[in-house]
Amino acid sequence: MTKKLKALLLGGCMVLSSGCATGTQESFTFTADLPPNFTYEAVAKYAPIKGETCTVKKPHVGYNQRWHLDYKERYKLDSEIPIYRTAEDCRLVIYRIELEIYGAYGKHRGDFGADSAMVIIREQLEDKYKGTFDGNGESAINGQCQWMFRTVGPKRYIRKLLDCKKVDDQGMVTTGRPVSAYTLDQLPGKTVKLKIKLADEEQPGWGDTWVKVPNGWKRCIGEGPEDQRGYCNGNYKDFSSFKMPDGRDCTIYPGCTE
Structure with missing residues (x-):
């Protein structure tokens, strides 16, 4: 398990101490339209403004609480993100938002999948x-x-991976992650929304296993x-049973019984 999955990032400026002060009051809203049982985490990344010679030790800020089942009631959908900040007496400007998309497929703590998306921000x-x-x-x-479903362990428990792709302007699913880019002067007072749909069908995690x-x-x-x-x-005639996330013994996925 990565450090990211272990960390609990709390949203909003109230928990950021003096490092949350902005060089200007310009900001924008980041929000999301997600399927049921999905949430996201946004981590805004900052760098010294052009012409500054200072450096900072931690030029990133967590804006949305990292979601986990028993923390979901504290999850914030909308995040007001400053474009400029001051940290360690250094004037900073946002250059990227790293996004993690989470989805739950069961009731146990580990029954979730995650994938990434990104917002790129440049001066030009x-x-x-x-x-x-x-x-x-x-x-x-x-x-x-x-x-993307698979099985693990000798009892072959179903586990799922989440695979997220960008949808282009023609509505076609592409090979890349959901990404968009903006210039600094586009963002003040605006809203950027991550809009995710869930594919109608699930697929095996990799080939020649189902x-x-x-x-x-x-x-x-x-x-x-x-x-x-x-x-x-x-051998496409001999099959094994497997266990669903809720513990049921099954012979066919996703209906369990034939």
Whole structure:
């Protein structure tokens, strides 16, 4: 487990001590439109303003609390993010927002998946790279997330990975992560929204481990239940049972029973 998954980042300027003071009062709102049981974490990154010779030890700020099941009631959807800050007597400007998208698929503490997205902010950008805002001052970062299922352990418990991709202006899912870019002068008073949809179908985490059947997927037996990899290797007739996140013994995914 990474340090990021262990850390609890609290949102808002109240917990940032004196480092939260801004060089100017310019800010923008970051928010999200997410599927049920999804949340996000945003970490804004800052660097010294052009011409400054100072340095800072911790030029990043957590704005949205890192989500976990028993902390969800404290999760904040909207974050007011300053464009300029002053930390350690150094004037800083935002240059990136690193986003982590979280989704829960079960009730246990570890029943979640995560993937990343990003907002890039520069002083200047070519028009073709710049995000656009509508008449209400809102810009959307469109993406689609898909659950990728697999099994782990000798009892073959279902675990899921989250795979999130950018959706382009034509509504097509691309190969890259959800990313958008803006210039500094675009952002004051505006709203940037991460808009994520969930794919209708789940897919196996990787190939040649499950077989598609009319009403779901069957798990190849491999060399037996102790075989952690469980590749089909040409045997598409013998299958193993597996356990759902809620503990049910099943033979077909996602319906459990045939």
